[in-house]
Amino acid sequence: MAALVVFPVAGLTSETTSDSEAPVLKLNVSTGGYPPYLIVSDDHEYSGIAYDVVTRIADRMGYRVQAHEIPRKRVDDLLLDGLIDATPRAREWTAEPDRFLFTDTIVPVREVFFSTADSDFRYQGEHSLRGMTLVTPLGYKYPELQPLFDSGALERYEVSQDRDIFTFLLFGQGIDAGVADMAVGQWIIRQNDWQGKFKHSERAISEFGYRLMVRPGWTSFVEAFNNRLEQMKASGELEEILDQYR
Secondary structure, eight states, rough: OOOOSSSSSSSSSOOOOOTSOOOOOEEEEOTTTTTTBBEOOOOEEEESSSHHHHHHHHTTTTTTEEEEOOOOOHHHHHTTSSSEEEEEGGGGOOSSSSEEEEOSSSEOOOOOEEEEETTOOOOSSGGGGGOOOOEEETOOOTTHHHHHHHTTSEEEEEESSHHHHHHHHHHHHSSOOOEHHHHHHHHHHHTTOOOTSEEEEESSSEEEEEEEOOOOOOOOHHHHHHHHHHHHHHHTTHHHHTTTOO
């Protein structure tokens, strides 16, 4: 079993605070993060779209955020046990979402097709993909495309790192397009100075709300979080955060 990595404290316990100390929001940032939503530096400093939004709202609610780097397969159980309080997650990515509470959408996650700038690839629906080869993240499911994969009308090559999608597009052979979350793709392109080398489809194959998944019993927290999230959207503050990672 993968080790549980917790920062800034060693071990994971049910922490209590004195009356003079702000209550703790124990937030999972994942092992390795999920750039640009959750970014974990080599020195275990944290940033990213979701991290910035949650920490700002938590501060306004009187909480201090304590980041925990937890392997994906352990997160749900630790939430149910009350050992962590929240993790950024889309409801659709959760096996049994009704066991948890979810905030309103922080940002939408749009899965689109990326191709090289000089490619003649155009996504015009599933029929336009026949005879093509895609590169996708390992283990991801695409219900809209599965019948094409099953029939062999669409080939799929899976890679373990999102960055590999773009290196295969640039340097691989026989790859027509790659599937990636648009913000993730834009972040990778920016970090590698690949501006102008790629384009993405305007049409998405899926779109989910990226939210804060919260442990049971925290209904009041979710309601207060949603109120402040709405204020952040209305004021333009959320858009300012997003601009830092595009």
